[in-house]
Amino acid sequence: MKTLYLALKYLAIALWSAFVVFPFLWALTTSFKSANGVTGGATWIPWVQYEPSLQGWQSLFGGVGGINVVKPFYNSLVVTLSASVISITLGTLAAYALSRFTFRFLWMRNSDITFFFISQRIMPPIVLAIPFFLMLRSLGLLDSLPGLILVYVALLMPIAVWVMVDFFNGVPRGLDEMAWMDGCNPITTFWRVILPNALPGLVVAGMFCIIFGWNDFFFAFTLTFTETQLLPVAIVSLNSSVTPWWSLSAAALVSIAPLVVLAFVVERFLSKGGLAGAVR
Amino acid sequence: MAEIRLAKLAHSYGNGTNALKPLDMTWRDGGTYALLGPSGCGKSTMLNIISGLLKPSEGRVLFDGQDVTDKDTGARNIAQVFQVPVIYRSMTVGENLAFPLVCRRVPTPRIKARVEAIAERLGLSRHLNSRAVALTADQKQLISLGRGLVREDVSAVLLDEPLTVIDPQMKFELRKILKDINREFRLTMVLVTHDQNEALTFADTVVVMNHGEVIQAGTPQELFERPATTHVGTFIGSPAMNFLPAVHEGDRVLVPGAGLSRTAPADLPTTDLTLAFRPEHAVAGGPLAGTVTRIWFEGADQVLALSVGDASLRIRAVAGAETVGAIVRFDVPQDCLRLYHQGRLVA
Numbered sequence: 125m126k127t128l129y130l131a132l133k134y135l136a137i138a139l140w141s142a143f144v145v146f147p148f149l150w151a152l153t154t155s156f157k158s159a160n161g162v163t164g165g166a167t168w169i170p171w172v173q174y175e176p177s178l179q180g181w182q183s184l185f186g187g188v189g190g191i192n193v194v195k196p197f198y199n200s201l202v203v204t205l206s207a208s209v210i211s212i213t214l215g216t217l218a219a220y221a222l223s224r225f226t227f228r229f230l231w232m233r234n235s236d237i238t239f240f241f242i243s244q245r246i247m248p249p250i251v252l253a254i255p256f257f258l259m260l261r262s263l264g265l266l267d268s269l270p271g272l273i274l275v276y277v278a279l280l281m282p283i284a285v286w287v288m289v290d291f292f293n294g295v296p297r298g299l300d301e302m303a304w305m306d307g308c309n310p311i312t313t314f315w316r317v318i319l320p321n322a323l324p325g326l327v328v329a330g331m332f333c334i335i336f337g338w339n340d341f342f343f344a345f346t347l348t349f350t351e352t353q354l355l356p357v358a359i360v361s362l363n364s365s366v367t368p369w370w371s372l373s374a375a376a377l378v379s380i381a382p383l384v385v386l387a388f389v390v391e392r393f394l395s396k397g398g399l400a401g402a403v404r
Numbered sequence: 405m406a407e408i409r410l411a412k413l414a415h416s417y418g419n420g421t422n423a424l425k426p427l428d429m430t431w432r433d434g435g436t437y438a439l440l441g442p443s444g445c446g447k448s449t450m451l452n453i454i455s456g457l458l459k460p461s462e463g464r465v466l467f468d469g470q471d472v473t474d475k476d477t478g479a480r481n482i483a484q485v486f487q488v489p490v491i492y493r494s495m496t497v498g499e500n501l502a503f504p505l506v507c508r509r510v511p512t513p514r515i516k517a518r519v520e521a522i523a524e525r526l527g528l529s530r531h532l533n534s535r536a537v538a539l540t541a542d543q544k545q546l547i548s549l550g551r552g553l554v555r556e557d558v559s560a561v562l563l564d565e566p567l568t569v570i571d572p573q574m575k576f577e578l579r580k581i582l583k584d585i586n587r588e589f590r591l592t593m594v595l596v597t598h599d600q601n602e603a604l605t606f607a608d609t610v611v612v613m614n615h616g617e618v619i620q621a622g623t624p625q626e627l628f629e630r631p632a633t634t635h636v637g638t639f640i641g642s643p644a645m646n647f648l649p650a651v652h653e654g655d656r657v658l659v660p661g662a663g664l665s666r667t668a669p670a671d672l673p674t675t676d677l678t679l680a681f682r683p684e685h686a687v688a689g690g691p692l693a694g695t696v697t698r699i700w701f702e703g704a705d706q707v708l709a710l711s712v713g714d715a716s717l718r719i720r721a722v723a724g725a726e727t728v729g730a731i732v733r734f735d736v737p738q739d740c741l742r743l744y745h746q747g748r749l750v751a
Contacts, residue, residue: 298486298490304477305482306507306551307478307507308507317492320493320495
């Protein structure tokens with residue numbers, strides 16, 4: 125019975141792994157194929173089933189008919205990381221205040237203000253495109269990294285506030301009171317006592333911010349022209365009348381690489397029990 | 405260490421109810437005090453006002469004659485142990501103990517020496533490098549206490565039902581540690597509890613509260629011997645004090661049909677009188693008689709529930725051969741009979 129259970133468990137894991145890994149495998153093999161290789165059915169084994177070619181990868185690094193992916197990759201990295209760090213910093217401070225102090229603004233209370241933050245993500249992005257465009261134009265920040273960072277902070281901060289308010293609410297208030305008694309002021313209470321207890325929340329919020337920031341295409345496309353190109357936009361520009369599957373596959377692998385690294389780092393942190401039981 | 409004075413202190417939570425009715429009280433330096441009362445009687449409110457977590461609606465709080473009402477918690481230099489152990493989960497036991505000194509920018513060698521000394525005193529030395537979360541509930545409470553003791557100039561240690569979540573066998577041990585610490589460090593300690601045993605065994609002075617009001621403050625002996633109200637008589641002592649409706653006849657107050665009586669003081673009103681005595685004060689043999697309706701054992705003693713005339717009462721007696729239905733003769737010494745008018749002690 126136990127063996128059967130184990131066998132079924134491993135079968136389920138194997139099926140799920142295949143489901144998850146298969147697209148990666150597909151992209152990996154396709155990235156080493158040429159036009160001939162991608163037609164005529166699925167092939168997996170290089171040299172035997174298809175002749176490997178570096179054409180796809182070459183087109184990402186300044187090859188004929190391709191792009192140079194280094195600059196957009198760097199831009200994406202700068203925009204995503206900067207916007208995430210700023211959003212998490214501001215969002216965490218805002219969330220702590222919303223969790224611990226009482227605010228009143230007109231008819232609004234803390235919960236309304238928290239909802240106001242979250243509501244920024246309820247409306248479809250297209251609604252924001254024109255206001256953002258006009259704002260950046262008046263600031264002279266269109267098609268620039270600072271402009272994009274500014275917009276991404278506006279998009280990512282609601283996520284940070286939303287995640288962190290929940291985490292701070294889960295940290296017992298007795299901890300604040302104890303810290304005051306031990307001689308902390310509100311700032312040192314936050315920095316030395318509450319924040320270390322909400323560390324798993326920071327990781328989760330950071331993960332969300334980086335994923336959302338890195339994957340965004342819409343604003344990266346509408347708020348830039350030629351000077352500042354982010355990775356998703358650069359990848360789309362690879363497309364032509366004949367879809368270059370090999371280049372697109374290679375580009376897809378490049379674009380997901382940072383997120384795969386992030387997933388491994390976070391997974392290690394979470395499996396160490398960082399999240400479990402961190403808040404009583 | 406400080407003398408704590410509460411001057412005309414009162415508090416209401418804004419919904420109109422008085423959490424704490426106006427009171428004046430002085431707690432001497434180095435004394436042990438217990439605030440005893442049912443849940444919601446205002447004892448935690450009083451504690452939070454003293455520690456500065458709550459600002460009183462009226463009145464002042466003075467430490468050694470200095471007004472601290474407007475000072476915040478950190479500036480009052482108070483240590484508080486809460487009902488649920490509060491520890492800094494991200495820190496080790498040693499870091500937890502050192503934290504109040506780190507916040508006060510005490511030099512590192514001094515911090516190290518103090519932490520080691522306090523850990524040694526509380527039996528936490530071998531856990532100094534362990535993560536605080538890994539310890540048991542009673543050890544966590546010791547860490548909470550230790551964070552207070554590590555400050556040499558702490559004004560008072562406030563204990564807000566600190567033994568509630570502790571295993572019964574550890575409660576005794578922890579209470580003993582608290583008492584020893586009080587003697588050793590000469591700290592003013594205030595314990596909030598709804599457990600009369602805890603209050604009576606811990607404190608020199610017990611403050612009984614109900615509905616936001618201090619009903620009586622006195623030594624455990626005073627509370628037991630001369631409860632100021634029928635409420636205190638019922639709340640303190642197990643089993644509770646016997647209260648019997650009485651009438652005023654001539655120069656005596658008596659319980660009709662029970663044979664229990666005492667001389668009436670001068671100017672005694674004629675209505676709403678109650679005679680009372682402790683079950684422990686009844687002595688075997690004598691002019692009074694009652695039928696045993698129930699018996700329960702309490703160690704070497706047994707408690708007999710008696711029906712005497714129309715009244716029912718309880719007496720404590722040495723475990724013996726009494727059976728339900730038997731007639732038991734007893735007496736209550738005159739100096740143990742208390743007289744109450746409208747629930748308040750008269751004589």
